[in-house]
Amino acid sequence: MIIFDDVHKSFGLHEVLKGINAEIAKGQVVCLIGPSGSGKSTLLRCVNGLENYQRGRISIDGTVVDAASPQVHTICTRVSMVFQRFNLFPHRTALENVMEGPLYVLKENRKQVRERAMALLNRVGLADKTNAYPASLSGGQQQRVAIARALAMRPQAILFDEPTSALDPEMVGEVLQVMRALADENMTMLVVTHEIQFAREVSDSVLFLDGGRIVEQGPAKELLRHPKHERTKDFLHRVMHPV
Amino acid sequence: MTKFIAHATEYLPLLLNGVWLTVMITLFALCLATALGLVWALFRTSGIWSLAVPTRLLVDFVRGIPLLVVLFYIYFVAPDIGINLTALQAGTIGLGLAHSCYLGETFRAGIEAVDTGQIEAAKSIGMKRPLMMRRVVLPQAFKIILPPYANNMVMLLKDSSLVSVISVQELTMQGKMLASSTFDNMTVFTLVALLYLCLTVPLNLLMRKMEIYLGAAG
Ligand SMILES: Nc1ncnc2c1ncn2[C@@H]1O[C@H](COP(=O)(O)OP(=O)(O)OP(=O)(O)O)[C@@H](O)[C@H]1O
Numbered sequence: 001m002i003i004f005d006d007v008h009k010s011f012g013l014h015e016v017l018k019g020i021n022a023e024i025a026k027g028q029v030v031c032l033i034g035p036s037g038s039g040k041s042t043l044l045r046c047v048n049g050l051e052n053y054q055r056g057r058i059s060i061d062g063t064v065v066d067a068a069s070p071q072v073h074t075i076c077t078r079v080s081m082v083f084q085r086f087n088l089f090p091h092r093t094a095l096e097n098v099m100e101g102p103l104y105v106l107k108e109n110r111k112q113v114r115e116r117a118m119a120l121l122n123r124v125g126l127a128d129k130t131n132a133y134p135a136s137l138s139g140g141q142q143q144r145v146a147i148a149r150a151l152a153m154r155p156q157a158i159l160f161d162e163p164t165s166a167l168d169p170e171m172v173g174e175v176l177q178v179m180r181a182l183a184d185e186n187m188t189m190l191v192v193t194h195e196i197q198f199a200r201e202v203s204d205s206v207l208f209l210d211g212g213r214i215v216e217q218g219p220a221k222e223l224l225r226h227p228k229h230e231r232t233k234d235f236l237h238r239v240m241h242p243v
Numbered sequence: 244m245t246k247f248i249a250h251a252t253e254y255l256p257l258l259l260n261g262v263w264l265t266v267m268i269t270l271f272a273l274c275l276a277t278a279l280g281l282v283w284a285l286f287r288t289s290g291i292w293s294l295a296v297p298t299r300l301l302v303d304f305v306r307g308i309p310l311l312v313v314l315f316y317i318y319f320v321a322p323d324i325g326i327n328l329t330a331l332q333a334g335t336i337g338l339g340l341a342h343s344c345y346l347g348e349t350f351r352a353g354i355e356a357v358d359t360g361q362i363e364a365a366k367s368i369g370m371k372r373p374l375m376m377r378r379v380v381l382p383q384a385f386k387i388i389l390p391p392y393a394n395n396m397v398m399l400l401k402d403s404s405l406v407s408v409i410s411v412q413e414l415t416m417q418g419k420m421l422a423s424s425t426f427d428n429m430t431v432f433t434l435v436a437l438l439y440l441c442l443t444v445p446l447n448l449l450m451r452k453m454e455i456y457l458g459a460a461g
């Protein structure tokens with residue numbers, strides 16, 4: 001469904017993605033792992049047009065993503081994104097955050113949008129927080145609202161950029177649980193994460209990115225248990241055995 | 244003191260005429276400055292070169308000229324290119340134009356101070372720029388902008404005294420005329436100063452209230 005074909009991306013002279021080839025099938029959960037600065041966020045942001053890329057192509061269901069084209073907005077209505085720092089709209093309640101996209105971008109009927117937003121908040125376990133402003137929610141709660149906001153667009157896929165990295169440890173579980181439920185419902189997901197446990201249990205395949213290249217990719221269990229490349233071994237060792 | 248009060252009651256009706264005009268000039272100029280200032284700020288943050296660069300030039304140009312000269316320019320030079328304005332019109336437009344450039348910079352700073360994560364979140368749910376500005380950026384920029392905006396409003400009110408030099412009979416001009424006919428400089432200008440304070444002090448208080456209210460709304 002999402003196809004990366006020899007994607008190159010530079011910031012000025014600094015080449016960050018050096019020819020990415022990968023494919024994510026419909027309903028698959030793919031985890032993207034790799035050291036800091038390897039280009040994980042950049043790759044993700046190219047998928048929904050937040051960044052442009054110079055060479056190669058990314059296509060979603062056959063539509064090429066081009067950040068410079070005026071149609072880039074329609075890509076965003078089909079592929080949602082969940083950010084590390086939640087990025088909820090602080091001046092709107094949880095419910096309003098979820099309703100914003102369907103109401104103002106998709107221009108759907110207010111009453112129906114409201115009902116669906118309520119249902120989504122219920123689904124992420126926040127039925128009692130509909131009228132709360134983001135500032136009064138914990139990090140875990142905010143991230144779950146952000147997931148509901150992403151789901152409200154009825155996306156064909158969701159991109160997650162380190163969704164649990166900014167959370168206190170005791171809140172990581174509640175967010176991962178919501179993501180797990182999404183995976184069980186066959187949502188297509190591309191997840192940048194350092195949660196190796198989650199990657200092993202939930203994802204279908206894992207991409208290991210280092211220095212702007214995919215060093216290794218394969219089924220999650222196999223790659224995480226028996227990495228072939230030295231760099232993958234090194235990285236996994238460091239992530240799983242922090243000093 | 245009783246003499247002051249006696250004279251003051253005598254002068255007050257004339258000066259209040261001036262107050263009325265000062266308030267009207269300030270209000271109209273403020274509307275103009277706010278609308279134009281918003282346009283300048285949106286142009287400058289548009290990322291569209293052909294809008295941003297001319298706007299920047301205009302803003303820097305006007306900000307680099309004394310307000311008094313801007314007023315003279317509009318009042319005395321405009322007729323030469325076929326635009327005839329009354330002193331009142333020229334004064335109001337001049338004030339509004341000059342302050343639109345000060346406000347434009349304030350608005351731009353406020354827009355740019357909104358967290359980039361907010362812009363990315365807006366884009367990630369498919370918002371195009373106008374919708375993103377209206378629903379996400381401007382409401383958040385508003386809170387950042389309000390204190391300097393209030394400050395600017397008080398400055399505009401005080402700057403409105405400058406239009407007296409192109410013979411608009413607002414508060415300062417009324418005071419000047421009254422003082423030269425009565426030779427009672429002390430009473431007249433004390434009154435003028437007090438009347439300005441009566442306008443600016445409530446404005447400051449109102450804005451402080453609003454800031455606290457907005458701060459609490461989160
Ligand atoms: N807007 C930008 N301008 C210039 N360079 C950038 C920009 N964004 C990212 N980079 C550079 O691109 C490289 C990859 O960044 P990226 O954020 O994709 O890494 P990452 O794998 O997500 O790292 P992390 O795990 O720290 O989030 C880094 O060297 C970074 O400095």
Ligand SMILES: [Mg+2]
Nearest residue numbers: 040041042161
């Ligand atoms: Mg990153």
